[in-house]
Amino acid sequence: MIAAKDTVVHISYVLRDAKGEILDESSVEDSFEYLQGHQNVVPGLEKAVEGRTVGDKIKVSLTPDEGYGDYDPALLRKVPKSVFPAKMRNPKKGEMLQIQEDGVWRVWTVEGTEGDNIVLNGNHELAGQDLHFELEIHGIRVASKEEIEHGHAHSPGHHHH
Ligand SMILES: [Zn+2]
CATH class of the missing domain: 2.40.10.330 (Thrombin, subunit H)
Known part of the structure; x- marks a missing residue:
């Protein structure tokens, strides 16, 4: 299965700034899942994952306009x-x-x-920054009808409503 709109993608990632300092990370155990194609993550990250498959390791650098926008x-x-x-x-x-x-x-x-x-x-704390992501795809599944309606993934152990 490949990552496309309305699939739920499980990734682990390390996000670094231009100096190589770690800004954010999520391990496999954190089970970070998101709904592809619904702006759940920054545009450049969705673009990098689109069409990729489980086991893929992706290294991508994003300018602010592909990330959290310019500092306003x-x-x-x-x-x-x-x-x-x-x-x-x-x-x-x-x-x-x-x-x-x-x-x-x-x-x-x-x-x-x-x-x-x-x-x-009102700026995102990472606005105006280049973002350097290293990520790995651990799982891809078809989103449920409810997830697509809500516009986000319903992951086990996460909030439900
Ligand atoms: Zn929901």
């Missing part, structure tokens, strides 16, 4: 604390908030507070 300075914002509900007015640095704006949900990371403002960063 406009996504660094100061937002008055008063617009947040009382319990959210003193967030900790590094806390993530999901906020809907113009109908689009985005994850914002709290950079800190400045006076009466909360400083939020």
